[in-house]
Amino acid sequence: MKAIVLAGGYATRLWPITRNRPKMFLPVGEGTVIDDVFADLEADDRVEEVYVSTNERFADDFHEYIDDSGFEKPVVSVEETVDEDEKFGVVGALAQLIDREGIDDDLLVVAGDNLISFDLAEFGDFFRGKGTPCIAAYDVGSKERASSYGLVDLEGDRIVDFQEKPDEPKSTLVSIACYAFPQETLPEFDTYLDGENNPDEPGWFIQWLQSREAVHAFTFDGAWFDIGTPESYLEAVAWKLDGENLIADDATVDAELGENVHVMSGATVEDSELDRSIVFEDATVVDSTLRESIVDTSSHVEGLDLSGALVGAHSRVADREE
Numbered sequence: 001m002k003a004i005v006l007a008g009g010y011a012t013r014l015w016p017i018t019r020n021r022p023k024m025f026l027p028v029g030e031g032t033v034i035d036d037v038f039a040d041l042e043a044d045d046r047v048e049e050v051y052v053s054t055n056e057r058f059a060d061d062f063h064e065y066i067d068d069s070g071f072e073k074p075v076v077s078v079e080e081t082v083d084e085d086e087k088f089g090v091v092g093a094l095a096q097l098i099d100r101e102g103i104d105d106d107l108l109v110v111a112g113d114n115l116i117s118f119d120l121a122e123f124g125d126f127f128r129g130k131g132t133p134c135i136a137a138y139d140v141g142s143k144e145r146a147s148s149y150g151l152v153d154l155e156g157d158r159i160v161d162f163q164e165k166p167d168e169p170k171s172t173l174v175s176i177a178c179y180a181f182p183q184e185t186l187p188e189f190d191t192y193l194d195g196e197n198n199p200d201e202p203g204w205f206i207q208w209l210q211s212r213e214a215v216h217a218f219t220f221d222g223a224w225f226d227i228g229t230p231e232s233y234l235e236a237v238a239w240k241l242d243g244e245n246l247i248a249d250d251a252t253v254d255a256e257l258g259e260n261v262h263v264m265s266g267a268t269v270e271d272s273e274l275d276r277s278i279v280f281e282d283a284t285v286v287d288s289t290l291r292e293s294i295v296d297t298s299s300h301v302e303g304l305d306l307s308g309a310l311v312g313a314h315s316r317v318a319d320r321e322e
Helices: 035-043 060-068 092-102 120-130 187-192 202-211 230-241
Strands: 001-004 051-054 074-079 106-113 114-116 135-140 151-155 158-164 174-182 218-219 224-226 254-256 268-275 284-286 289-291 300-302 305-307 316-318
Touching: 001 035, 001 092, 001 305, 035 051, 035 120, 051 060, 051 092, 060 074, 074 092, 092 187, 092 202, 106 120, 114 230, 120 135, 120 174, 120 218, 120 230, 135 151, 151 202, 151 218, 158 202, 158 218, 174 202, 174 218, 174 224, 187 202, 224 230
Parallel strands: 001 051, 001 106, 051 074, 135 218, 254 268, 268 284, 268 289, 284 300, 289 305, 300 316
Antiparallel strands: 106 174, 114 224, 135 174, 151 158, 151 174
């Protein structure tokens, strides 16, 4: 089996925090968003190679990260785009990568910004047991939230209907961008694209595929986070920290801390109150209150009351001229 980790997005909804870094490198607890995905694939002996599908802008970042990570399986496979306007869709990127890398094996595909509570090997076991295209599905508990994803209707564990981003969802069970395809299904990517179908989201391909052959769904309890917005990122951090705070040994903190606060290496927080917030490396927060906010690397925040704020790297924000 081969695996593809989707890491080609530009995460514009998380700017400025992700303007100059892939969102998969955002820290979640002691690791990063993509570390759990890499660790699961590294441990699964069935997975021979892991292709990290990313864009030209972040290719060097991924090369450096993988070289320093200790993971042996991941290799970078570069999409030929440098900004959001040039992207040709996830399905198109998958078809291009399958052709570019000569993949002719069973294939596992997972989004690199997925934070999930099950081991990917469990999904691999399910896929091998079914022998059909498979997806992972999760009950998000809200029809409003479900309308942003691919909606899954099941009989047992077989998908009998799949609707990508329906306006009026009938249930709350959605696809979570974790897929497995048998070797013989791979040519269907080209068939789908040749038919001028939607190349953007994998859900459109699953909807099309499900109408032609059996597709099954692996459902799970626990947790799942699609880290695409500041809110979902902070929720993922809160789940990982589980009410605790994570303070780097070389950070300077003289502040009142609530829950799920992460202060990273070299940061300074003085005379402040923080709750559900993240302060990146070498940032400074003085005489301020932060709630559900993110202060990026080497920024300076002073004398402010911030809620739901994103402060970009190397910024200086204060309530007065100094």
